[in-house]
Amino acid sequence: MVLDKLSESLTGVIRKITSASFIDEKFVKEVVRDIQRSLLTSDVNVKVVMELSRRIEERSLKQSPIPGLTKREHVIKVVYEELTALLGGKQEYRIPSKVRIMLIGIQGSGKTTTTVKLASFFSKKGLKPLIIAADTMRPAAYEQLVQLSEKARVKVYGNKDKDSLSIVKDGLVKAANFDAIILDTAGRHRSEKELFEEMKMLAEEFKPDEKLLVIDSNLGQTAGEQAESFHRAIGLTGSILTKLDGSAKGGGAISAVSKTGAKIKFVGTGERIEDLEIFDPERFISRILGLGDLRGLMERAREQVDEEKVKDILSGEFTFEDLRNQIIAIRNMGPLGSILKMIPGFSMVSMPKEAAKMTEEKMDRYIFIIDSMTKKERLEPKILSSSRLERISRGSGAAREDVKELVNYHRTMKKALKGFKKGRFAKGPLASIMKGIK
Numbered sequence: 001m002v003l004d005k006l007s008e009s010l011t012g013v014i015r016k017i018t019s020a021s022f023i024d025e026k027f028v029k030e031v032v033r034d035i036q037r038s039l040l041t042s043d044v045n046v047k048v049v050m051e052l053s054r055r056i057e058e059r060s061l062k063q064s065p066i067p068g069l070t071k072r073e074h075v076i077k078v079v080y081e082e083l084t085a086l087l088g089g090k091q092e093y094r095i096p097s098k099v100r101i102m103l104i105g106i107q108g109s110g111k112t113t114t115t116v117k118l119a120s121f122f123s124k125k126g127l128k129p130l131i132i133a134a135d136t137m138r139p140a141a142y143e144q145l146v147q148l149s150e151k152a153r154v155k156v157y158g159n160k161d162k163d164s165l166s167i168v169k170d171g172l173v174k175a176a177n178f179d180a181i182i183l184d185t186a187g188r189h190r191s192e193k194e195l196f197e198e199m200k201m202l203a204e205e206f207k208p209d210e211k212l213l214v215i216d217s218n219l220g221q222t223a224g225e226q227a228e229s230f231h232r233a234i235g236l237t238g239s240i241l242t243k244l245d246g247s248a249k250g251g252g253a254i255s256a257v258s259k260t261g262a263k264i265k266f267v268g269t270g271e272r273i274e275d276l277e278i279f280d281p282e283r284f285i286s287r288i289l290g291l292g293d294l295r296g297l298m299e300r301a302r303e304q305v306d307e308e309k310v311k312d313i314l315s316g317e318f319t320f321e322d323l324r325n326q327i328i329a330i331r332n333m334g335p336l337g338s339i340l341k342m343i344p345g346f347s348m349v350s351m352p353k354e355a356a357k358m359t360e361e362k363m364d365r366y367i368f369i370i371d372s373m374t375k376k377e378r379l380e381p382k383i384l385s386s387s388r389l390e391r392i393s394r395g396s397g398a399a400r401e402d403v404k405e406l407v408n409y410h411r412t413m414k415k416a417l418k419g420f421k422k423g424r425f426a427k428g429p430l431a432s433i434m435k436g437i438k
């Protein structure tokens with residue numbers, strides 16, 4: 001896992017939120033302090049951390065949760081959204097059908113390795129890649145590429161006796177039948193200015209769609225300064241952050257580079273050729289926070305449950321009418337098991353087997369049965385005698401056992417709900433449903 005230290009501590013924060021008995025100002029401040037500590041340890045800029053914590057605190061306390069979310073889930077959502085924004089927000093990389101990519105960066109940043117990773121990546125996406133080896137500064141640079149690309153089964157063009165500009169020219173001629181042309185360049189020059197000059201000259205010839213800066217994430221937040229200066233001099237279209245697997249300062253590097261004009265497009269997460277990922281801040285943060293498919297949850301929560309009805313369930317006697325509403329709410333949310341899996345922390349909640357296994361079919365049957373009750377029966381479950389049950393069974397076309405099962409189910413829920421009302425759980429439809437069923 002990349003950034004495992006950061007991930008570990010932030011996952012801890014999320015766990016703390018999900019298991020909190022209630023959310024108040026003191027608790028939010030504590031959570032914010034935990035997040036600060038995690039980010040600072042990962043070399044995120046102090047000012048950035050302070051600004052981020054201020055927003056998390058303010059939004060957690062002052063914004064009211066969107067319908068369908070509890071206060072706790074609201075805080076998690078705020079943390080998730082603010083961290084995602086820190087990394088550049090929503091971002092989608094579309095696989096092109098034809099592309100020219102030029103990699104730029106100082107020696108040792110991982111250009112050559114990343115060149116081969118990219119070629120292999122595009123090859124897997126169905127494009128025909130060709131690498132052009134234009135690092136003439138480093139002895140054996142060409143051999144390194146040949147060796148790596150043999151492993152990856154991708155083609156390389158290079159020429160040890162020519163200068164970099166001629167190599168690019170010749171390479172482009174050879175590239176006529178290829179879709180993804182990736183240019184590896186030199187990172188060592190006498191001066192930065194010389195390096196910039198050569199890159200500009202090669203770019204003019206190569207005409208890349210993408211000029212990507214390759215940066216070592218061990219640089220921490222200073223990676224941002226490097227990205228700025230290359231961007232200013234050469235005009236980048238993005239960047240690739242490497243060695244995220246071994247870096248304790250990765251958080252600083254990612255957040256700092258995300259703030260520059262050179263958005264992160266890929267990250268390198270290991271030495272192997274397949275250790276390259278498209279950088280998607282939302283997914284990245286979800287993973288760092290140990291949230292699973294949070295996006296899915298947010299979308300579903302928005303489809304919401306009727307707040308008023310849930311309040312009735314909580315405040316009243318828990319009649320069959322309430323049970324009917326509860327069943328419908330569950331049905332609208334989707335299968336209970338899958339909702340639970342999407343909510344951090346909730347996967348640990350134990351549910352009665354009956355509730356977890358409630359199939360659509362069963363829900364429909366229960367609703368049919370309830371609909372066959374008289375109003376009085378629905379509101380006063382106590383009066384259900386065996387002759388009444390017999391009548392309901394006949395009226396709904398359900399078997400006697402099914403009616404009994406429903407009555408038992410109602411009793412279980414009622415008992416659970418009593419415990420819940422006395423319990424420590426926050427209100428809110430989602431939690432009500434989850435916990436009401438416990």
Ligand code: GDP
Pocket residue numbers: 105106107108109110111112113114187214242243244245246267268269270271275
């Ligand atoms: P260049 O000088 O910019 O071409 O850098 P190289 O591609 O030669 O890489 C320098 C070193 O970094 C090599 O030992 C690579 O194996 C290593 N490296 C590159 N990318 C990654 C990465 O994502 N993770 C790890 N752990 N090592 C990497």
Ligand code: MG
Pocket residue numbers: 111112113135141185
């Ligand atoms: Mg190299």
